[in-house]
Amino acid sequence: MGDYALKFRPNHHPLVYNPFFFLSITQRKSLYIMPEIIELPTLQPTHHRSSTSLEFDSTSIIAPSVSVQTSQQHLDDISSFSPDQEVQLNPVDILPPVDGGRRAWLFLIAATAIEILVWGLPFSIGILHNYWTNTLFKGQGESTITLAATLQTGFLYMSAGLFGPLLTALPRWQKTIQVLGLVAASVSMITSAFATKPWHLIVTIGCFYPLSGALYLPCATLLFEWFQGRRGMATGIMYAGTGIGGTLFPFIMSGLLEKVGYKAAMISIGVGYLILGSIALIPIRRRIPLSRYEQQGGAGSEGIRRRPKIDWSFMRRSAMLMGSLTILLTSLGNFIPSLWLPTYADELHLTRPSGTGLIALMNAASVPGNALLGYLSDQLPLHIVVVVSCVGSAAACAFLWGFGVHEAQLVAFVIVFGVLGLSFSALWSKIISIISRDDPVAPTLIFSMFTFIRGVGNISSGPVSDALLKLNTLKGSTGGYGFHNYGVLLVYTAVTILSGGAAGIMLRGR
Template sequence: MSMENEIELVAVSARSSTFDATVETPTSQDTPRVETGNAALQSQEQLNDHQIEALPPVDGGKQAWLFLIGATYMETLIWGLPFSIGILHVYWTNTLFQGQGASAITLAATLQTGLLYMACAFFGPIFAAIPRWTKTLQVIGLIIGSVSMISSAFVTKPWHLIVTVGIFYPMSCACYFPCATLLFEWWHARRGFASGTMYAGTGVGGTVFPFIMQALLERFSYKAAMIALGLGYLVTGSIALIPIKRRIPLSRYDQDGISRIRPRIDWSFGKRKALWLGMMVIGVTSLGNFVPSLWLPSYADDLGLHSPNGTALVAILNAATAIGNGLLGYLSDKMSLRSTIFISCAGSAAACAFLWGFGKNSGVLVTFAIIFGLLGPSFSAVWSKIIHLVSRDDPAVTALTFSIFAFVRGVGNMSSGPISESLLKYDVLRGVIGAYGYKNYGILLIYTSVTILTGGAAGFFFNKIQSV
């Protein structure tokens, strides 16, 4: 082979590489012809003229950290209200609509969180089909979430809460979904840490929102409180959306705005055991993990606790969740998946069964809130490792798997509300030794503990599943 031909092959090979940079792939018409030594030199000069766009680094760097900060704040903003809904649940029940529409109020509270998860299954395919509209859809979702909170300030009947807070607020999932899925582009080796940090935003929001809402309700009025929350939601969320963007630009796949290469979905992921096992673990644990956040304020009110009251207990639980997400995310990077699941489920189930079950004073209930917050709601930090087993880092499959898991968790959350409310109608454990669970809460605590522990038992089967 002549020297000229060797140079030509090197040039074509370099120009075809797209692994770490965006370059222009040559066609048969613009491939340089090697006729003389000067022609070969000219071909090399043409190669050097091409602009190579290097991708930002993963697992660190300014843009990766800004993305994580923005995603964490969006997590705080979107999930802060649902994870502190127990405060509004008490206000709606005891003040705004006292003596009426208890079932509608509970449904609105559980719909908000449940549909927020389930909406991921709706928005996932939309973002995959029209990726150029990602930022636009995020802004639309932010506006809908803001309007839903402002409109809830003007409700006059319990069922109005179902429409405003229960149905429209979950559309803000359009704001949140890209934060969770694009994180897989920015973080790899430290993905557990990054996802745990982002999900910790839920705990931060759940810690801050109860005090904000309580202060607004006491100092102003319900109407002023919800309007202020809605406006603050819109303004701060718009700023946080700025660094939420792709690491791999769409120009890598598209040229001149016309799609030339579309990622194909490997639908065989639906046959992988990790997918079905993950759905089982997430679905069963979700039936119990949301119960404490919903009923702990009511439990504290029934006990007549004032220091701390129900608001403070929920805030403590959510603050522990912020730390727990980071902890479980870190452990998922260092330990086996089944060990991390066991620590989360066994610890949180035991806390429900014993600490909440026999908790009749503030000290025991504070201890319960801390332990359960560290290990229970923080289970979402383990998702990244399960998703990795299913998707094997295929971006399209990653988004679909996250959508499926979020939908399953939403079903569990929505089911836990009506189930728990029905269980509270039975007082079969009233008067037993130790008055377990106080009044009629005993059967609810057993249900919560059993569902979480069952999910942990299913997680043991992950030991037989390995990523390839």
């Protein structure tokens, strides 16, 4: 029997469009078409010189010099072949669509919910700090209570940074590590309900709650798999959860403290945190599955699991240096308003809105701010969006807060700063994309480093601002610059944020 050639039209690979079609090449060097798997009702032989063409009605594969044996004996032999006698071409795994589809949007919704849970309490810690200082532990250990509140946010950022290498080395344990972080955060809130001394808060809220960074970190890094063209928009939506949590938690916390008391309030929040977090964890999964085994060694070697290979070359790129410097400088300034604006408003005796109301409004403004900056980062070069964010928020500090001694001026400040300054983290995904250059392992490591740097900026904001408020260099100046030594602090805030924007000019790319 002469040679046969199977012809299919270009751009219609059968392994993609017909996952049940496969070729089995045997040790006899013959190619068999499995009749029990695919039917070829329109097969028509046509002779061309020394080969024969089998025409198909829709597609064609060219495979000259491959013989086809159709005798009943050979067809009967097929069932007798063992797996080690065959080399099979398996179909390409079909992945969920990127930038859309049910699973991508479910992931984004779940990641946003976890963002609300993890960051809602730290961004409303002022409510608890006030209760601890003035009610629960009145007149005892005020500095210890302040340290517990500061450690919660700072260690949360830094712990997320430390979990990055762990999750990179043990990717198969991701879900387990997330569950452990969820349980640790829930237990920290429940046990804080039974605190009888201020140092108990350092252990529970200050040290155990930050372990929730393990719950949060995979949400931020797996987003790189689910979104590419709309990555900035998706990041903005997810980070808007911080603003939502910072807006809702103060009112939830105040309401519970007033109606059921401190102990019942903390237990209720801890239990609710565990339930809602467990539900939100269900859609958090990879788009690209990890391969179960990788083969190494000679023939007959067993499958050996290997950790993902890490390429550290991104550390030598100038974008990594500029991105780290940008985040460090902006973090040194961006936490100052959240830390001192309530005190500033109270010293001015503002009531509509009060200091707490201003913080809630600033967090609320960051919700559309995150979406806006994320969208702009998809449409414009990154360095332009970084400059817009930094210049706008620095100008708001220098002018709206700097000369703001009335409610209207401070309301305008918190809105502008919430949109442009508090939302800066929405640009992280684009910065990471430029640095990692689509390396699938690098984003987790880079993100963890960025969160650690941001934690350094957060923790240092307390002692640095404390020292600056002791300087009366601008005493007697106009507006906030001359009010209770706030002048130097305002200048420091504006300069650090503006310096971060200057470093961000070097971040070229989209």
